[in-house]
Each structure stands twice: as structure tokens, then as C-alpha cells.
Amino acid sequence: MYSRAYKTIISIPPLLWVCLFLLLPYALMFAHSFWLVRDGFLVHQWNLQNYRALFTNPLYFQVFLRTARIAASVTLCSLLLGYPLAYYLSFHAGPRKELLYQLVIVPLWVSYLVRGYAWKTILGSDGVLNGFLQYLHITHEPVSFFLYSPFAVVLMLTHIYTPFVFLPIYASLEHIPRPLLEASQDLGADRRTTFLRVILPLSIPGLVAGATFAFVLSLGDFLAPLLVGGPSATMIANIVQSLFGAAYDWPLGAAISVCILLITVSLLFTTERLEKRWAFK
């Protein structure tokens, strides 16, 4: 066994890290959300004005709704792409499995910004997509709504988060003992029934984990709307960013952050319980 002193010494760095980079910032954010800005200066005066503003000004709620809608679309699209991909890799890819797996993972190593700018190049007025459509004479002038729209944001976020959705689903599919599929067929179930009654239920923990990744990460995203979203696709994180930046209203920004944090934490809590309920063995 390890000595008490050893355990204490070894646990100091991580504890310090957590305090310095997690707990302290959270505490500061929480405190800021109850302060206010007067005449361009931060005033350390405790009040609920920021939260009142949040709940009375419909603008914030509208932006939040749009954010949730975009995040939900991203979640749905990445599930629709990620699940079949994971299913194919796990059950039907054969010897190509390893290669395809790596191909799915590789984009994760490419910088988020690079991928964002790539979409800008593809979707822009003189971008690859418009050029292609005009070359085929499907359109005669650049289609402007590709870029700077919620559509572009959903597209870019789906591209970025599909691997995050794919991974947990793939892991849960890989963990299904293959004799179960044979047992199902042996008992008279065809492939479709076997999928619906055995594979799908057993992959729900991975599905929930993947959906949570996509939703939570999209909910807090501010780069995609910044790069390809435009004003019509402003998301809640962009508001926070501007409040902490040009608008110089840290308290209000902190109040929004606290709300998003609460929503995210309760979401994670719920999905974790869901995953546990559906986890077997």
C-alpha cells in the first residue's frame, strides 16, 4: 500500500489544477453575474439586475431558442450520419474496419478553424459549391444563402461533431457480444427485427452519449456562427463573447454563462442517468 504522505503529495498537483483553472474561474463567473457595470466601470455591488434583464428582454430568449434549435439540428444530423457509419463499421466493414476508423478520426486532428475556413471557401458566393452549380448550369448567379445562414452553421457543426457522435456509438456497438445476434436469428428474427430488438436497445447508452456530446458542444459554440453564420445565425455564445468584449458588460455575460452552465449540467445529469438505466452488464 502507498503511504499517506505519498498519496497527499501525489494528489496536490491535480487538486491545485482543478482549483486554479476550474473552481476559481467558476467562482469568479458566479460572483460577476451578481455585480454590475456603471459608467463603464465594474461595480462590486451585489444585485439581481443581470438576471432580471435576461428574463425580461425577449432578445436573449429568442437567441437562446435559436441556439437550442441549431444544436438540436446538429444533434439530429450527426446522429443520422454517425449511427449508420458506426453500424456499418462495426458489423459490415470486415477487413477495412481499421482503415475506415482512422479515416473517421483523422478530421479530429485538423484545427477547428481550418475546417471553418474550408466551409467558408466551399459555401461562399464565389466558392466551390456555387462555382460547381454554375458550371453545371443549375444556377446562373451565385446562391447567397449557402453562407451566412443557420443552415451553414448546422452544416459546419455537423461536420465537426459527427466523429464525436460516431465514437461512443461505435464503442457501444463493438461491445455487443456477437452470439446475441446469432441467438436472435436462431429464434426467428430477421436482420431488421434483430436490429430493432437487440442492436438498437443495446446501443442506446452510446447513442445518448453521442447525442449529448453534439448538443452540449453545439450549444456553447461561437466560432461557427462567427465564421459562417452571419447575423441571422447569432448564437448565445456570440452574445456572451460580445458582452465580454466590445459591449463591456461582464456581469451580464457572466449571468448568461451561469444559465448555460446550469442547463448543460442538468442535461449531462439527466443523460448520465439515462445511460445508466440502459447500461447492461
Added chain:
Amino acid sequence: MSAAGAISPESASSSGALLEVRCVAKSFGASQVLENISLQIAAGEFLTLLGESGSGKTTLLRLIAGFEQPTSGEIWMSKERLDTLPPYKRRVNTVFQNYALFPHLNVRDNVAYGLRVKSTPKAEIAGRVEEALRMVEMSSFAGARPATLSGGQQQRIALARALINRPQLLLLDEPLSALDANLRKQMQSELKALQREIGIAFLFVTHDQDEAMALSDRIALLRNGALEQVASPREIYSRPATAYTAEFIGQTNLLRGEINDGVARCGALQWKTSRADGAALFSLRPEAIHLAVASLQLQDAVHFRGSIRQQIYGGASELLEIECGGNQVLRARIPATGPLTGQHEFIFSAADAIPVTESPTLHGPLITDHEPR
């Protein structure tokens, strides 16, 4: 067998077999796992596929269940060609080695699975599930998840889940191998009783020759992908066709020698025989050798002297290793008598020396041991 493809469905039924395996071969890539297997299973029969690991017994079972396709040959089941059907259309059910119970379903839903996917009316399902659970004495566990059950209990559920579909043939893939020794013995007798009671055919795969002997109506011994011998347990034990069979099923002494002018000579032993002259190989079971005493009279008795090399006490009986000159060692199983040393006279009946076909033996000549694990 070129005529295999021409056999009509009628000929399968005329043979009276429930399942007929015709000249089936199976290769995985370059390695041939099964070659030219022909086997019939009668309705209500308990047939065991016995063999070492790698002998192809599980592959044959999987071919019948439909999880593998034969490379050549056909499988028929009561006038229906089986090997071209997907597994879910075959009227056979399988008990898997590690049970393969669905972890997300409770016992009741596991057992009901086969009926649910065939859209059986709900009322009927409930009754049949109850009946199946009662049959395996697991009624009180209907709401339990498989993970909370012991190995023996999971085994019973796997059995109920297969039998509820009322298959004509049940395939069992080493179903008892994961159980500890005592429970295995108990499950063996329960399995046998159950099979008699419901009267459907069982095709049982095992590597355990004692299990095969205890359960089967017939044993099909597989070796390197080919059938070595198919016979009832009594026959396969008392009349092994090959040296391999004799060694695999029980213990034996293989006596190598030759026959000249009606006399068989194997080392220090010789006896009269009506067989033709030439090289010969005999299987002599250890229990056929007795200590020679005046009261023991045997027909065609063969006497020999030997010194006790080793004596292994086994409760009711003991096993002697007897050195009888010229490096020949025989094993004899005699009723427990107390410690023996030195030279003794032994006796066996020439009729118990069964002529067998030569085949490369399992572990070299003479000293063999196939006690159950």
C-alpha cells in the same frame, strides 16, 4: 460423391431421418474444417457430436443452425432443404455455449423472444412462457435480469428460450462446459430427463467423453473434420472401430502385433484367433484384465505374468501398470484389493481383445489417459 446433388427430397423422408447431412464439407480459406460428413438424426434421438477442440464439431452444428454455409454438400430436414435457408427460417433452435441471453431483457422477455418476433398472439405467449419456465423450474425468476442469475440458472433460461419455439431439433453447443463439475453432473441428468419427456431430437456438442456416454443414444466421434465412428455409447465403447476411438472413449491398451497361422502375438502375449494372417492391432480395455485366481474361469483365457510398476488407487477400483517383459506395459483396472508388489499372474479373455483399425493415436501408444477434466 457425385450423385449427392441428384438425391430427391423424397429419399430423405424414405430414410425416416429427421435431419440428414449429406456429404457436407466446409473450408475456411485454405484450411478444411470438415470433409465429406454424412450423418442422419432420427426424430427424438439424442445424438452427440464428440471430438477434441478443432475437430469441427461446433462448425458442423453451426452449419445446421445456419450461421455458416457449407462449401459443398446439402443438409435436409424432413423434406426441406435446410442449407439454403437463412438461420431465422430454419426450424431448429440453439442453446449457445455461453447462453447468449439478451442482457437488456428480463427472463420472461428472453424466453418470449422467439414467439414475439413471430408475432404470436399475446395471450398465447404468456401461457407458453409460463409453461416453459415451469419446465426448467425457473418460474420464480421471470422478472430477473440474466446478469443476476448463476451459470446454471442462465443455462435453464437458454434452454427454455430455445424449447418454447417447439423445434423438432435442438442444437446444444457445449452447453454445460461453463458449469462447475457438480452442477454439470446434475444438469446432465436433468437434460436427459427433459429430452425424454418432450421427445424432440437433441444434437449435442461436447468434448467430454463421459458426458457423451452418459447422455447419448448415439455418439458421432469427429476427428480432424471427419467422422471416425458413429455408434451407440455401448457399442462405441465395446466395439471401437479404430485405435483412435478406442483411446478417445475411455482408457485402453493398444496391442500391436501380428497374426500367424491363427495365433495372434503381441509382445509377450499370444492367443488363438480365427482372423487372417498379417499385422494386427487390438484394443484391450483395462477392466478386461484380471488378477488370475483359481476361482476365475474365462473363455479363451490368455495368461501372462508381469510386475507391478505402479498402482493408482481410485476408491472402488485401482489402476495397475503392469510390466510384462520387452518394454510392454499394460494397464489393468481391478477391484480395490490393497497394495500389490512384485510379480503376479494376470488373465484376460481373448474375446475382449478387439481388433481395431490403425490410426495415428492421440498421445502416442499405450499410456493414455482420458479422465474427465
